[in-house]
Amino acid sequence: MIERIRQGVINAFWMVAFAVIVGVVFNMARPAGIPFVGDWSPKAVTDIHAGDLEVIHVDDAFDLLSQEKALFIDAREPGAFAGGHIPGSVNITPGQAAERLGEVRTMLETGKTLIAYCYDVDCPLAAELVRRLGELGIRNIKVMPEGWTGWMDRGYPYE
Amino acid sequence: MNEQKHAVNEFLDSKGFQSIVAFVRVALGIMFVYAGLTKIVAPAGFALAVYNYHILPASLVNVTAIVLPWVEVVAGTCLVLGLWIPGGALIVSGLLFVFTVALGFNLSRGLDIACGCFSSSPTAEKITWWYLLRDGSLLVAALGVLVYDRGLFALQKKVFGSPAGPE
Numbered sequence: 001m002i003e004r005i006r007q008g009v010i011n012a013f014w015m016v017a018f019a020v021i022v023g024v025v026f027n028m029a030r031p032a033g034i035p036f037v038g039d040w041s042p043k044a045v046t047d048i049h050a051g052d053l054e055v056i057h058v059d060d061a062f063d064l065l066s067q068e069k070a071l072f073i074d075a076r077e078p079g080a081f082a083g084g085h086i087p088g089s090v091n092i093t094p095g096q097a098a099e100r101l102g103e104v105r106t107m108l109e110t111g112k113t114l115i116a117y118c119y120d121v122d123c124p125l126a127a128e129l130v131r132r133l134g135e136l137g138i139r140n141i142k143v144m145p146e147g148w149t150g151w152m153d154r155g156y157p158y159e
Numbered sequence: 160m161n162e163q164k165h166a167v168n169e170f171l172d173s174k175g176f177q178s179i180v181a182f183v184r185v186a187l188g189i190m191f192v193y194a195g196l197t198k199i200v201a202p203a204g205f206a207l208a209v210y211n212y213h214i215l216p217a218s219l220v221n222v223t224a225i226v227l228p229w230v231e232v233v234a235g236t237c238l239v240l241g242l243w244i245p246g247g248a249l250i251v252s253g254l255l256f257v258f259t260v261a262l263g264f265n266l267s268r269g270l271d272i273a274c275g276c277f278s279s280s281p282t283a284e285k286i287t288w289w290y291l292l293r294d295g296s297l298l299v300a301a302l303g304v305l306v307y308d309r310g311l312f313a314l315q316k317k318v319f320g321s322p323a324g325p326e
Contacts, residue, residue, distance in 0.1 A: 001306065004245050008305060011246020012253075015233050023229035027202065034202045034225065040210050040217035048207060077271070119271065122211055 191235030208275025241313020
C-alpha cells in the first residue's frame with residue numbers, strides 16, 4: 001500500500017512534468033494561445049464580458065437615474081433581485097430575453113436609457129442578456145459593469 | 160481473524176471485484192480526457208472560469224488554465240490505457256480533492272459562478288451542491304482505483320513487461 005503510493009508519487013511527478021511541457025508548447029504554437037500571465041484588471045474583465053457592447057459607468061448611470069432618464073434591468077436570479085435592487089428596475093434573466101421582449105420594447109418606448117446590470121464586474125449575465133436582446137433586434141441597451149456591488153459600494157439608493 | 164483477512168484479500172483479488180475496479184478506472188479516465196479536451200478547445204474561456212473561482216492570484220490564472228487541462232488528459236489517458244495506474248489515480252484523486260475544496264469554498268461563500276468542469280462557457284453549468292456531491296463520489300472512486308487496482312485490462316505489462324505498480 002505505502003509502496004504503491006510511493007510508486008504513484010514518482011509516476012505522477014513525471015506525468016505532470018510531461019503535461020506541463022506539452023501544455024506550454026501547445027499554447028505557444030497554437031493561434032488561440034493565451035498569454036502566460038493574463039490581465040485580470042476590472043477593465044480587462046469588462047472587455048471580456050461586454051467588449052462588444054455599450055457600457056455605462058455606475059456614476060453616470062446614477063446621474064441618469066437622478067434625472068429620471070434611466071430604467072434598469074436586473075439580470076440576476078429572482079432570489080437576488082428580491083433581496084434588493086436599483087429603484088424601479090425590472091428583473092429579466094438572460095434566459096427570459098425572448099419571452100419578455102414586449103416588456104423591453106415598452107421600456108424603450110419611454111425614451112429613457114435602458115441599463116442592464118448584474119452582480120459585479122465578474123458577472124456575465126447583464127452582457128449575456130443585452131447580447132441576446134440584440135439578436136432579437138433590440139439595440140441601445142447599455143451594460144453597467146460595476147453592477148449591484150458597485151452601486152451599493154457607492155451608497156446609491158436601492159429598494 | 161487471519162482467515163477473515165484471507166477471505167477479504169481473496170475477494171479484493173477476485174476477477175469480479177477487479178473487473179469493477181478496472182471499469183471504474185476506465186470510466187474515470189474517459190471522463191478526465193473529455194473534461195480536459197473541452198478546456199483545451201477554449202483556453203480563454205477556461206482561464207475566465209479559473210479566474211471566477213477567485214482562489215488563485217491573478218498572475219497564476221492563465222498558467223493554470225494552460226497546464227491543468229493537459230494534466231487531466233495525460234492522467235486520464237493513463238487510466239484508460241492502464242499505464243502507470245498509481246500515478247494516474249493519484250493525480251486524478253489530487254485534482255478531485257482540489258476541485259471539491261474549491262467548489263465547497265465557493266458554494267459556502269455563495270459565489271454564483273460557472274463550474275468550468277466540462278465546459279469553458281461562463282454562463283452554462285452554475286455550481287451547485289450537487290457538483291460537490293459528484294466530485295466527492297468521484298474522489299472516493301479514484302482513491303479506490305489507487306488502492307485496489309491490480310492492473311486488470313491494463314496495457315502496462317504488455318508494453319513494458321512490468322506491472323503498473325507493486326502488486
